[in-house]
Amino acid sequence: MAFSQPHRPSAGAIPSLIKWTGSKRAQALRIVDLFPSFDRYFEPFLGGGALLYFAGPHASFAGDIYKPLVDFWKQVQTAPGQIIHSYEREWRKLQAGPPGHFYKVRERFNRAPNPFDLCFLTRTCVNGIIRFNDKGHFNNSFHLSRRGMSPDRFAAAVKDWGEKLRHVTFHCGDYEETLSGIRKNDFAYLDPPYAGSRNRYVKNLDQNRLFKVLDRLSTRGTKWALSFDGTRDRVDLRTELPPSLYKRHFLLSSGHSLVKKVLSGNVQEVRESLYLNY
Ligand SMILES: C[S@@+](CC[C@H](N)C(=O)[O-])C[C@H]1O[C@@H](n2cnc3c(N)ncnc32)[C@H](O)[C@@H]1O
Numbered sequence: 102m103a104f105s106q107p108h109r110p111s112a113g114a115i116p117s118l119i120k121w122t123g124s125k126r127a128q129a130l131r132i133v134d135l136f137p138s139f140d141r142y143f144e145p146f147l148g149g150g151a152l153l154y155f156a157g158p159h160a161s162f163a164g165d166i167y168k169p170l171v172d173f174w175k176q177v178q179t180a181p182g183q184i185i186h187s188y189e190r191e192w193r194k195l196q197a198g199p200p201g202h203f204y205k206v207r208e209r210f211n212r213a214p215n216p217f218d219l220c221f222l223t224r225t226c227v228n229g230i231i232r233f234n235d236k237g238h239f240n241n242s243f244h245l246s247r248r249g250m251s252p253d254r255f256a257a258a259v260k261d262w263g264e265k266l267r268h269v270t271f272h273c274g275d276y277e278e279t280l281s282g283i284r285k286n287d288f289a290y291l292d293p294p295y296a297g298s299r300n301r302y303v304k305n306l307d308q309n310r311l312f313k314v315l316d317r318l319s320t321r322g323t324k325w326a327l328s329f330d331g332t333r334d335r336v337d338l339r340t341e342l343p344p345s346l347y348k349r350h351f352l353l354s355s356g357h358s359l360v361k362k363v364l365s366g367n368v369q370e371v372r373e374s375l376y377l378n379y
Pocket of ligand 1: 121122123124125126145146147148149150151152164165166167274275276277292293294295
């Protein structure tokens with residue numbers, strides 16, 4: 102069964118649930134249009150899960166290595182009221198005492214990482230950039246000119262997403278674990294972190310291992326789509342995927358690179374690769 106049209110919202114209609122570095126929200130509609138027919142959906146590098154929004158009635162398996170994030174997704178699925186309530190409580194405290202309350206939550210999160218504080222921090226930190234220091238502590242600052250999405254809008258997003266997650270099984274762990282039960286007629290969308298990305302809770306991605314996994318999927322006849330390093334301005338950041346691995350390659354514009362803009366003051370056009378083995 103293919104992703105069916107009724108489950109596709111119009112452009113820009115994916116409600117922003119959690120902000121995540123490397124989010125494919127801006128490109129999601131173009132990517133999903135290239136999805137094939139399949140039985141079950143696998144997304145083993147979940148992050149902010151922009152593509153999971155389209156999983157519809159399919160049994161789906163979504164995973165990420167970062168536990169507070171996976172716990173957040175499980176909360177939205179099984180206890181949305183708690184995450185809504187927690188966000189509203191912290192948001193109100195923030196309105197009464199910015200920026201102090203942001204830093205109080207950040208300190209609490211770094212002492213004891215948990216899905217509620219993670220969600221609040223991603224919604225109120227500078228440009229939603231998820232950044233960790235060498236000790237693995239979240240270290241982005243409060244976004245002074247913004248005070249976070251209103252609790253009403255956030256509650257609506259959680260409820261909307263909760264509906265979409267009804268058939269999803271979440272897994273916290275390495276992508277190979279999430280993919281372990283995949284079969285021929287299933288489909289995997291993979292969006293690994295960029296080479297050199299600085300999320301300190303994960304080691305740099307071992308590309309050779311990833312290539313072997315993709316090759317194994319192809320050998321079994323399983324279709325996959327892979328988002329991968331693209332081009333930034335004239336600097337070609339593309340890592341060559343062995344040509345034998347894929348059949349089609351697209352460069353999708355993702356707008357401006359927020360990280361680059363913040364760090365250097367320059368705005369750069371970012372284009373990201375999408376490889377398909379079908
Ligand atoms: C580029 S982000 C995914 C973004 C997502 N597509 C979105 O739209 O928000 C990559 C994710 O892979 C996760 N990750 C990194 N290494 C991993 C591994 N070995 N296994 C599973 N997940 C991993 C990171 O925690 C991060 O959330």
